[in-house]
Amino acid sequence: MSDVAEKAKSMVNTDEVAIQINQMHKWYGEFHVLKNINLTVPRGERIVICGPSGSGKSTMIRCINRLEEHQQGEIIVDGIELTNDLKNIDAIRREVGMVFQHFNLFPHLTVLENCTLAPIWVRKTPKQEAEETAMHFLNKVKIPEQAHKYPGQLSGGQQQRVAIARSLCMNPRIMLFDEPTSALDPEMISEVLETMIDLAKTGMTMLCVTHEMGFARKVADRVIFMDGGEIIEENEPEEFFTNPQNDRTKLFLSQILNH
Amino acid sequence: MNITTQSYKPGEHPSLPPPRNLVGPVKWAKDNLFGSITNTILTIVAVYLLYLIVPAILDYFFFNAAFEGSSRAECREIAKGACWAFIDERISVFTYGFYPVEERWRPNLAFVLLFVALAPVLFDKVPYRGKLLVFSLLYPLLAVLLIVGPVSVESMHFSQGVSGPLTWLVIFAFASALFVYGSKTHNALAMVVGIVPAGFVLVAFFLSDALWISIPDSIGLTNAADDIYIFEPVDTHLFGGVLLTIIIGVTGITLSLPIGIVLALGRYSNLPAIRTLCIMFIEFIRGVPLITLLFVASTMLSYFLPPGTDFDLLLRVLIMVTLFASAYMAEVIRGGLQSLPKGQFEAADAMGLKYWQTMRHIILPQALKVSIPGIVNTFIGLYKDTTLVLIIGLLDILGVGKTAISDPAWNGLSTEVYVFVAVFFFVSCFGMSRYSLYLERKLHTGHKR
Ligand SMILES: Nc1ncnc2c1ncn2[C@@H]1O[C@H](COP(=O)(O)OP(=O)(O)OP(=O)(O)O)[C@@H](O)[C@H]1O
Ligand SMILES: [Mg+2]
Numbered sequence: 001m002s003d004v005a006e007k008a009k010s011m012v013n014t015d016e017v018a019i020q021i022n023q024m025h026k027w028y029g030e031f032h033v034l035k036n037i038n039l040t041v042p043r044g045e046r047i048v049i050c051g052p053s054g055s056g057k058s059t060m061i062r063c064i065n066r067l068e069e070h071q072q073g074e075i076i077v078d079g080i081e082l083t084n085d086l087k088n089i090d091a092i093r094r095e096v097g098m099v100f101q102h103f104n105l106f107p108h109l110t111v112l113e114n115c116t117l118a119p120i121w122v123r124k125t126p127k128q129e130a131e132e133t134a135m136h137f138l139n140k141v142k143i144p145e146q147a148h149k150y151p152g153q154l155s156g157g158q159q160q161r162v163a164i165a166r167s168l169c170m171n172p173r174i175m176l177f178d179e180p181t182s183a184l185d186p187e188m189i190s191e192v193l194e195t196m197i198d199l200a201k202t203g204m205t206m207l208c209v210t211h212e213m214g215f216a217r218k219v220a221d222r223v224i225f226m227d228g229g230e231i232i233e234e235n236e237p238e239e240f241f242t243n244p245q246n247d248r249t250k251l252f253l254s255q256i257l258n259h
Numbered sequence: 260m261n262i263t264t265q266s267y268k269p270g271e272h273p274s275l276p277p278p279r280n281l282v283g284p285v286k287w288a289k290d291n292l293f294g295s296i297t298n299t300i301l302t303i304v305a306v307y308l309l310y311l312i313v314p315a316i317l318d319y320f321f322f323n324a325a326f327e328g329s330s331r332a333e334c335r336e337i338a339k340g341a342c343w344a345f346i347d348e349r350i351s352v353f354t355y356g357f358y359p360v361e362e363r364w365r366p367n368l369a370f371v372l373l374f375v376a377l378a379p380v381l382f383d384k385v386p387y388r389g390k391l392l393v394f395s396l397l398y399p400l401l402a403v404l405l406i407v408g409p410v411s412v413e414s415m416h417f418s419q420g421v422s423g424p425l426t427w428l429v430i431f432a433f434a435s436a437l438f439v440y441g442s443k444t445h446n447a448l449a450m451v452v453g454i455v456p457a458g459f460v461l462v463a464f465f466l467s468d469a470l471w472i473s474i475p476d477s478i479g480l481t482n483a484a485d486d487i488y489i490f491e492p493v494d495t496h497l498f499g500g501v502l503l504t505i506i507i508g509v510t511g512i513t514l515s516l517p518i519g520i521v522l523a524l525g526r527y528s529n530l531p532a533i534r535t536l537c538i539m540f541i542e543f544i545r546g547v548p549l550i551t552l553l554f555v556a557s558t559m560l561s562y563f564l565p566p567g568t569d570f571d572l573l574l575r576v577l578i579m580v581t582l583f584a585s586a587y588m589a590e591v592i593r594g595g596l597q598s599l600p601k602g603q604f605e606a607a608d609a610m611g612l613k614y615w616q617t618m619r620h621i622i623l624p625q626a627l628k629v630s631i632p633g634i635v636n637t638f639i640g641l642y643k644d645t646t647l648v649l650i651i652g653l654l655d656i657l658g659v660g661k662t663a664i665s666d667p668a669w670n671g672l673s674t675e676v677y678v679f680v681a682v683f684f685f686v687s688c689f690g691m692s693r694y695s696l697y698l699e700r701k702l703h704t705g706h707k708r
Contacts, residue, residue, distance in 0.1 A: 067605055093611035104606035108624050108704055117620060118610035150704040170610060 017076075018043045018174050018205040019064060024073030026059060033059050034070070035229045043173075046206045048216040048237070051226035052252060057209045060226070061176045064207070065096045078173060094122060097167030101179040103159045105151035111138070111162050112147040115169045123170065130169070137165040141195050157188025161195050168199075175199065177208040211256055213241065225249045320678070330668040345669045346679050352663070353679070356499015356654055362491060366502050369405040372398060373509070381694065399513075400465055406506070408492035409471035416469050424469075431460040468492070495573040499654035501683065506573075507645040507655065508687075511580045512638050518581065519588025520627075524618060526589065527596050537589070544586035550647055552579040557651040576648055584641040591637055595630035596622065628702045635695035639688045656680055 019041040026034040033056050041047060049057050062068040063075060066082055066089045075082040077092045106114050115134035119125040125133070138144045141161040143154075151159050160180055167175060177196070181189045193215050200206060200219040210216070216223050216237050223240040225233045225248075233246045244250045267273070292302045323340035325333075326347065334342035346353070355363055376398035379391035403410075414423035434457035441449030464470055471489050475481040481488055498506065525537035544552075556575040564570055599622060607617040627634070649658035660676040663669070 065609055067608060090611055090613075093609060096609070098606075098609040100602060100606065102600075102602055104600075104602035106603065106606070106621055106625075108628065108702070118612060121616050121620065122611045152704055167610075 016042055018045070018078060019207070020074075020076040021064075022074050022076075024063065024070050024075060026063060026068065026070045026072075033229050034063070037073070037231060039224075039231065041205060041207065043205055044203045045221045046200050046204075046219050047208065047222050047224060048220040049207065049209045049224045049226060050211055050216070050252070050256075051232075055226045056229040057226050058178050061098075061178060061207055061209060064174075064176060065093050065098055067098075094170065095172055096174045096176060097170055097172035098176045099160070099163050099167055099178070099180045101183050103151070103156075103163045103183075105159055105163055105166070107151050110148050110150055111143075111154070114151065114162060115166045118166075119169050134165070134169050137168045138162070140168070140198065141165045142191075155188060156184045157191045160184065160188075160192045164192075164195055164199070172204075174205045174207070177206065177210065179209050179211075181210065181212060213256065217241065225252065227252070331670060331672060341675050341678070342669075342672055343675065345663075345672050345675055349659075349663050352659055353500045353656060355502050356659060357497040358499070358502060359491075359493060359497065362493055365405045365408075365490070365493075369402045370505070372401065372405075400462060404466055404471075404490060406493070406498075406502075407495060408488075408490040409468035410463075410466045411492070412463055412467040412469060415464065415467045416473050427460055427464070431457055434460070495571055498573065500656050500659045503573075503648075503653060504642075504645050504655045504683075507577060507580055507648065508642040510577050511584050511641045511645070514581045515584035515588045515637070515641065516634070518585035519592055520623065522585060522589035523592035523596060526593055541586045541589050544582055545590070549580070549583050549644055550650060552583055553647060553651050555579070572651075573653070576651070576653065580641065580645065580648075583644075584637060587637045587640070588634065591630050591633035592626060594633065595626035595628075598629050599625055628699075631695050631699055631702075635691055639691055642688060642691070643684060656683060 017040060019039065021037050021039040024034060024037040025032070037060060049061070051057050059068055063070045063082075064077060070082075078095045080088050080091050082088060082092060105111075106117070109117065112131060112134055115138065116125075116127065116130040119130040119133065120127055135144055135147065138147055141164055143158055143161055143165075146154055146158060146162070151162065154162065164180075180196070181192050184192060189212070193212060196206075196208070196215065197219055206219075208215075208220075220237045222234055223237050224231055225240070225244075225246070227248050233240070233244065233249045235245075240249075241253065244253055293299045319340040321340075323338050325335075325337040325340070325342050325344055328334040328337060328342065328344040329348070331342060331345070334344055351360075355366065358366060375391070376395040379385045379388045380395050385391060415427060417424055434453045434455075436453070437449050438453030438457055441447070441451075441453055472481070472483055475489055476483050522537050522541060525533045526541065528534050528537075553576060556579040557572060560570065560575055603621055603625070604617065607621050612620070645655055646657040648655055649661065654662065657680050660680050664673045664676055
């Protein structure tokens with residue numbers, strides 16, 4: 001292990017730091033998509049990531065649970081460094097839940113089965129217990145009555161809430177959201193955001209890529225602005241929206257706020 | 260009817276039944292038969308053609324057909340139509356080929372048990388499904404034992420000295436120990452490496468003549484010298500007719516699906532060595548006609564095998580037919596795999612599911628479901644292709660039929676034979692296609708996104 005990595009690791013106190021990203025770079029072939037990403041997320045912090053399309057937001061949060069591989073630098077999640085070691089990857093994926101833009105529910109399984117699959121097979125939870133947990137979280141996202149339906153029979157907003165419940169059933173310590181509301185019709189956005197606000201109140205560590213500025217204002221501890229594969233600016237929501245420093249941030253904010 | 264003109268307050272309009280002329284047979288006939296002038300003309304012409312053809316066909320095959328008689332000439336005296344007496348006289352050859360008459364209860368029993376074994380696989384509302392599935396797994400062994408009888412495995416006999424049986428025992432002990440070790444330490448590789456040879460030894464012993472002939476013989480239960488057996492071995496050369504067709508068809512169908520799945524996953528895998536191997540296999544097998552493979556099985560293989568080895572022709576044919584169907588099956592299933600959005604894999608990965616868990620619970624159920632039409636297509640193609648074995652001298656139902664036609668007493672009755680064979684295949688294949696429709700409906704779970 002290199003000197004830098006050694007030092008960084010000693011700095012990480014797993015009780016307080018959920019995610020630590022040091023000098024991380026990623027390329028897609030020749031294309032340098034993430035450039036020198038540095039980010040420390042204390043446990044319980046809620047971060048909103050925004051930025052123009054193609055700026056690398058999705059890629060960055062997908063690196064955190066190894067849906068994408070980074071080529072340089074280090075990522076430490078929950079005290080475990082992400083390497084090619086499958087054991088580490090599995091351990092991290094057990095602790096990190098993810099919600100996708102297109103829900104990615106399993107259409108051939110009922111809502112309840114969607115929620116119990118991973119607990120049963122990954123955590124080896126007994127079926128009955130897994131179902132109780134699932135009903136608990138389906139209650140939390142306010143759709144217990146849909147438990148025996150198939151995803152194809154639900155509205156978009158309901159599907160996304162199922163997806164959130166499904167992630168929570170694994171009892172993750174960190175939740176990643178990649179534009180959870182941008183595939184939804186306007187009247188369904190608020191029901192999903194409410195669910196996320198409820199989740200934030202429980203003290204969950206959340207990283208959320210979204211352009212819902214109302215949500216950012218309400219729950220975020222910190223807003224991160226990315227462009228061209230770099231973190232351009234980060235600040236508390238109030239400061240970030242009222243007093244952006246960088247020109248690109250100003251341009252971006254003017255575009256989405258006047259929209 | 261003034262339902263539509265009745266007015267309701269905004270927001271209070273109730274749901275009403277559809278107007279009468281939108282449902283029912285009248286509506287169907289109007290839409291499908293008399294929708295337009297062209298449609299009406301076509302309907303009338305079609306009805307007239309049916310009127311010309313159908314009575315003639317019924318006349319030939321049923322009303323004017325001869326069901327009794329002992330030669331073609333006798334048939335002709337009775338009636339002008341089809342001579343079913345011919346089929347009737349030959350029915351046992353059509354069914355069993357030359358399988359010994361006094362042993363025919365064995366394939367009969369195997370055939371009945373086939374349905375017991377298939378029921379829990381095909382339908383999920385079967386009572387005691389779990390237990391029956393175990394039977395389904397063991398059925399192939401039972402079927403081989405019933406239909407073929409004990410297989411000669413000389414090295415299992417103590418009459419050949421102790422070393423032979425001992426070797427088998429050592430292999431079994433070592434392999435099962437490895438399996439137990441693997442299951443204790445959750446080492447999948449050790450489990451697989453252990454279970455394969457251990458299972459092989461068990462299967463070989465279960466089917467061997469050591470178990471069914473020499474042991475019962477030595478304790479006086481049977482007497483092989485006087486031809487008294489529990490199960491007498493039956494030479495596979497004697498198999499024929501429907502029996503042979505079903506053996507080849509069912510073996511090919513049941514084995515090609517799992518092998519095809521493995522090949523498809525291999526071709527879809529990220530590991531270059533496995534992927535290349537699967538691609539080479541699939542492309543080679545697909546690139547060669549089945550007849551060529553059958554010729555290889557029947558003639559060329561004996562050049563490659565060490566001299567003196569007697570490798571059953573039927574077994575060779577079964578292997579070739581299975582491999583052939585597997586290659587096609589793999590491509591059909593790969594199509595299904597490719598139809599799944601990437602998000603399904605990502606969601607499974609993000610939840611920490613392992614490769615095989617993802618495949619088993621998420622990817623394959625969906626991929627197989629979309630592939631059902633293609634899979635059944637391959638099944639039906641394979642089933643009908645079994646008739647090609649007549650070229651290398653196996654007498655399946657079509658082969659038996661062809662030899663029957665050349666019987667001088669029944670000269671010139673090829674129509675009856677071919678119609679009989681056609682009806683047999685049609686019934687089997689139509690059954691398969693109906694089942695696939697049932698399965699598709701059952702697995703339908705609402706609209707896709
Ligand atoms: N698999 C890939 N191969 C090559 N390039 C990719 C791949 N995935 C993404 N990219 C590129 O990487 C860049 C960052 O993509 P990313 O999806 O992270 O953007 P984003 O910030 O999430 O954008 P959006 O708001 O549109 O979702 C884009 O320019 C995209 O074209
Ligand atoms: Mg994105």
